[in-house]
Amino acid sequence: MANTQIIQTDEKLPTLKAIPLAIQHLMAMFGATVLVPILTGLDPSVAIMTSGAGTILYLILTKGKIPSFLGSSFAFIAPIAAVAGVTAGVADPGKVPYALGGLVVAGLVYVVVAAIIKAFGTKWLYRLLPPALVGAVVIIIGLGLAGIAIKMSLFPFADPSLGLDWDLVAVASITLAACIAFSSYFRGFIATIPILLGIIVGYIAAIPFGLVDFQPVLDAAWIGLPTLTIAKFEFSAIMLIAPVALVVIIEHIGHLLVINEITGKDFNPLLPQSLAGDGLATSLSAMVGGTPSTTYAENIGVMAVTKIYAVQLFWYAGAFAFVIGGFVPKLGALIGSIPTPVMGGVSVLLFGLIAASGLRMLVDSGIDYSHSRNLILSSIVLVLGIGMEVGEIKIPVGDYTVPGMALAAIVGVVLNLILPPESKGLAVDSPDFQAEVQSEAAQNNISNS
Secondary structure, eight states: OOOSSOBOTTOOOOHHHHHHHHHHHHHHHHHHHHHHHHHHTOOHHHHHHHHHHHHHHHHHHTTTOSOOOEEEOGGGHHHHHHHHTOBTTBOOTTTHHHHHHHHHHHHHHHHHHHHHHHHHOSHHHHHHSOHHHHHHHHHHHHHHTHHHHHHHHHSGGGOGGGOOOHHHHHHHHHHHHHHHHHHHSOOTHHHHOHHHHHHHHHHHHHTTTTOOOOHHHHHSOSSOOOOOOOOOOOHHHHHHHGGGHHHHHHHHHHHHHHHHHHHTOOOGGGHHHHHHHHHHHHHHHHHTTOOOEEEOHHHHHHHHHHOBOOTHHHHHHHHHHHHHHHHOHHHHHHHHTSOHHHHHHHHHHHHHHHHHHHHHHHHHTTOOTTSHHHHHHHHHHHHHHHHHHHTTOOEEETTEEEOHHHHHHHHHHHHHHHSOGGGOOOOTTSHHHHHHHHHHHHHHHHHHO
């Protein structure tokens, strides 16, 4: 699937060639985008529809210059589930609107940060959320969800009290093995959609075990209107969900830097518009029952493989997602028929990859853990977050509970602000570290003289 000819962002392809390439991008984001609403009790069809609408809005606000697709963000899974009262992927219908209200405000946080970045740059953001904190929080997002993946893979309705079911274990194992095989032993387009292909293999494998109910799929209409859920607002739900936006903002900036690298262009001047587009897409999606948005590494991976960066493809992909997700009910019924162990097997890999990406963030940032400041910051955040998630300990706040990931992030921000600056823990080869050394040396010379 690799392409020796580079197609730049502003180039146009013939429609007959652009359509299959756009569908490729749609398929690349499909598996992960669908998994988030399944785990949080939201509507997968609406999630696909709003991802398409959000992508189009994003392209409009970035003036059609940045090639990106917006899919469902994993960072919000735990707080959404906490507010929506999710059990085994089923949410409390009365609580879902308040989770959506928290997401609407989270999207507005993106917009506020975008405005501040436009006025003051990004240095303040990295001071507020240093790599030692963000990397640790990302690790918690992955490992904190690990228990959910295991329960979905081993127990009926993800409930350990019902006992181990070996049929579920077999289906989850086949699904996980398929995802690993497609990712590791194949190249080109297949390697970019291992999650989707793994779900398909797992779905087929689940049929002989009697785990697939086809009746809702047969009963669903081919053409229809989406089932929307309107957001409602409550202060405690907002305070639980909205702060997570800061973690996703850091992820967004990282994705933009990768796009710069693979396209050979500098989109940094458009960062405020890019963040605002992502934020408004999240808010508008949540207003009608969709999932929070983030730029997708999967689609960046497709561009890296194909060398085709045309923004034209993302306009097409967004339009396809909007129509298919919003007005084809049979697709929603098909997604809803995916057995729990299939999603459990996929989740084992995906949640592990999230945790590993946090670890890579810590390594790539060159953090010096000989500095007590960084050591204390990461240690407390990791133990607090993972300990609460594994122990299923939650702090009651009003009608809701604060999960470990959210509390760890809040504590991390506070620690970062109050720990003494004498040991900032900068990487020894970083410009900030060198500047600090030179500044201290200059002050010492003045004192000695």
